Amino acid sequence: MTPEIYLDGNATSPVMPAAIAAAVRAMEDCYGNPSSSHTTGLQARALLDGARQRALRLLGVEQGSLMFNSGATEGIQTAVLSALCALRERRDAGQAIGSLLVYGATEHKAVPEALAHWNRLLGLNLALSKLPVDSDGRHDLPALRAVLPQTAMLCTMAANNETGVLSDIAGIEGLLEETGCGAYWMVDCVQALGKFRLRLARSRIDYAPFSGHKLYAPKGIGMLYVRQGAPFTPLIVGGGQESAQRSGTENMAGVAALDAVLAALEQGGVFRPHDVLCTFRERLAASLRRALPGVVFNAPFEHALPTTLNFSVPGLSSKELMDVFDAAGVRVSAGSACSAAKAAPSYVLQAMGVPDWRAASAIRMSFGPLADEACITRACERIERCGAALRASGLIAQGGSLPAQDGVLQLGSGGACSWLVHDAASRSCVVIDPQPEFSERILAHVRGLGYRAAAVLGTAPGAGLATLSRALTLAPGADAFGWRAGRADADAAGNGEQLALGGQLLRRVLIDGQAVYLLGHAVNGALPASAARHAFIGALAPQRLAGLVGADTLLCAASDAQQPFCSSLQAQAPADGLPPADLHLDPAALQDLLRRHPDAMLVDVRESHEHLVGEPLALSGGQVVSVPLGQLAGQIPAWMAAPVPLVFFCRSGNRSTRAAQCLRRLGYAQAYDLAGGMALGMVPTAALPLAA
Known part of the structure; x- marks a missing residue:
């Protein structure tokens, strides 16, 4: 297996070997409770105190306190809580405290959520105010100056987790001093640790949270700096550990691991210097420019961490980019890992005022200061492989470069759908129900194939077909559905009109002002209902097709939100709405099925560019084929005609589950999916532990 290239260091990092060894030693040899007074406890106390002193030195904390905790969220x-409790006490004593809780518009969501939560629970009822940023992602200092007289607490960050943009901490501090603002100031330093020098004691910062897992320590260990004289209220009370600042027996394995990372920082020579990291970033950027034409970087390098690149590519969604990178063994993310599962544009990029398409399709590529020359070289090679695969699949085709295609292609999944019908023999195609968001994709696809567009059709009248028709150089003169006048064999209502597409016929039937397009091979120059293999039905309910199509004709709607991919008149969903119990196969069940059915077919439903850069499955038995999810409807008739066990797989298991469920609804009893996909259901690729 090809080792993975981990370029998602801003989300988390692998644990460095020295940190693992330190954690193991702490568990094996220094397992005492640091609050105990016997020798074993004293040894643990010495480890704890030594780690704290090292952290204080590194952070430049000459006075003030530093407590160990579970990580940044707890620190925030x-x-x-500490600042707001002090504000309530001051207000209750009759002091003026200000009316605003101000936070940067690009802060991690943990900050405004914490402000809103404790503001409500403590009954302060102060107003939350979002501090805008400029187009470079840096705080708007004039806007800050305007609100400081009313500010009770200010929350900013040292470096942004999505873009790597560095805040003007000195500028913010200067405004606080200039205006005499007494607001409490928290600076999120999570992305700063190990990436630039910190001198907290010389700053006006009251609170600074840190998280170990962003810099090669395990998850679950972090630190909070509190400036001397800043108010403090413990979040956790109990046995009085951490000088009563954070009760609970200390996480000694985590502290020991973090101390090992801090020791590497203090000693030097382990982490790459700033100029080397900048060179690495430039090399990655150059490969992205070669691989992905039109790539746009969303943050200026001169104001950002050298370990972070945030970019968007015209015409490509963040999901498409993430999928092809992941298939190539390159781990990246779409914005913040905490919100990666939410299909929404990046609020960080929106706050910077970037165009919507960039905010919705951004990719974050981030590495850590342990990255080396070999890792970056491999990353650049794979980035360019991904670009080649995207060109080969037509997503960034330059024209006339795609292999011929036959059959039905669906664009879109889980919502509005467009359909393309291809005929390789005549090098022609038909577009049905083109959705506006897919127009550029359709144009690039058709031009990349070098096909002639025979028609652009809609199932509803007036569906905005003219723009795409002109772009595909179709002659004017079509009706409201995009259908050309003068087709043969039509009755008075326009039913039965046919369009030849190589050896296939496309027949139009009108039902209550809606068009249905039947597709199949001609029988004596016509297309009877029994010969229709596909029916493109728009928004019509399937039961409206009774008597017009066969029981097994695949019904392809303009939306697949309710019936993914396609349905039929005989399709049945499970009565209880749950998938069949035997639908998901774990690796052992898969091997058993392959032993019993050597003719089984394993179907990779990832997109063709993912399949091109991925590695073949190492399985004993079974034939592996690539049928991207969008081509599923075109392949189903052949499978139904000669059924063999089908096992669908993809990266995570989501797409393959939908494919297997579709086949089961159509009556294909031997359709399965690989549980957990390639991420969990197969042996994972070997990791490069220092590649983050």
Whole structure:
């Protein structure tokens, strides 16, 4: 297996070997409770105190306190609670405290959520105010100056987790001093640790949270700096550990691991220097420019961490980019890992005022200061492989470069759908129900194939077909559905009109002002209902097709939100709405099925560009074929005609589950999916532990 290239260091990092060894030693040899007074406890206390002293030195904390905790979220909660409790006490004593809780528009969501939570629970009822940023992602200092007289607490960050943009901490501090603002100030330093020098004691910062897992320590260990004199209220009370700042027996394995990372920082020579990291970033950027024409970087390099690149590519969604990178063994993310599962544009990029398409399709590529020359070289090679695969699949085709295609292609999944019908023999195609969001994709696809567009059709009248028709150089003169006048064999209502597409016929039937397009091979120059293999039905309910199509004709709608991919008149969903119990196969069940059915077919439903850059499955038995999800409807008739066990797989298991469920609804009893996809259901690729 090809080792993975991990370029998602801003989300988390692998644990460095020295940190693993330190954690193991702490569990094996220094397992005492640091609050115990016997020798074993004293040894643990010495480890804890030594780690704290090292952290204080590295962070430039000459006075003030530093407590160990579970990570940044706990540190943020503790800082916000401490500041807001002090504000309530001051207000109750009759002091003026200000009316605003100000936070940067690009802060991690943990900050405004903590402010809103404790503001409500403590009954302060202060107003939350979002501080805008400029087009470079840096705080708008004039806007900050305007609100400081009313500010009770200010929350900013040292470096942004999505873009790597560095805040003007000195500029913010200067405004606080200039205006005499007494607001409490928290600076999220999570992305700063190990990437630039910190001197907290010389700053006006009251609270600074840190998280170990962003810099090669395990998850579940972090730190919070509290400036001397800043108010403090513990989030967790109990046994009085951490000088009563954070009760609970200390996570000694985590502290020891973090101390090993801090020791590497203090000693030097382990992490790459700034100029080397900048060179690595430039090399990655150059490969992205070669691989992905039109790539746009969403943050200026001169104001950002050298370990972070945030970019968008015209015409490509973040999901498409993530999928092809992941198939090539390159781990990246779409914005913040905490919100990657939410299909929404990046609020960080929106706050910077970038165009909507860039905010919705951005990719974050980030590495850590342990990255080396070999890792970056491999990453650049794979980035360019991904670009070649995207060109080969037509997503960034330059024209006339795609292999011929036959059959039915669906664009879109889980919502509005467009359909393309291809005929390789005549090098022609028909577009049905083109959705506006797919127009550029359709144009690139048709031009990349070098096909002639025979028609652009809609199932509803006036569906905005003219723009795409002109772009595909179709002659004017079509009706409201895009259908050309003068087709043969039509009755008075326009039913039975036919369009030849190589050896196939496309027949139009009108039902209550809606068009249905039947597709199949001609029988004596006509297309009877029994010969229709596909029916493109728009928004019509399937039961409206009774008597017009066969029971097994595949019904392809303009939306697949309710019936993914396609349905039929005989299709049945499970009575209880749950998938069949035997639908999901784990690796052992898959091997058993392959032993019993050597003719089984394993169907890779990832997109063709993912399949091109991925590695073949190492399985004993079964034939592996690539049928991207969008081509599923075109392939189903052949499978139904000669059924063999089908096992669908993809990266995570989501797409393959939908494919297997579709086949089961159509009555294909031997359709399965690989549980967990290639991420969980197969042996994972070997990791490069220092590649983050």
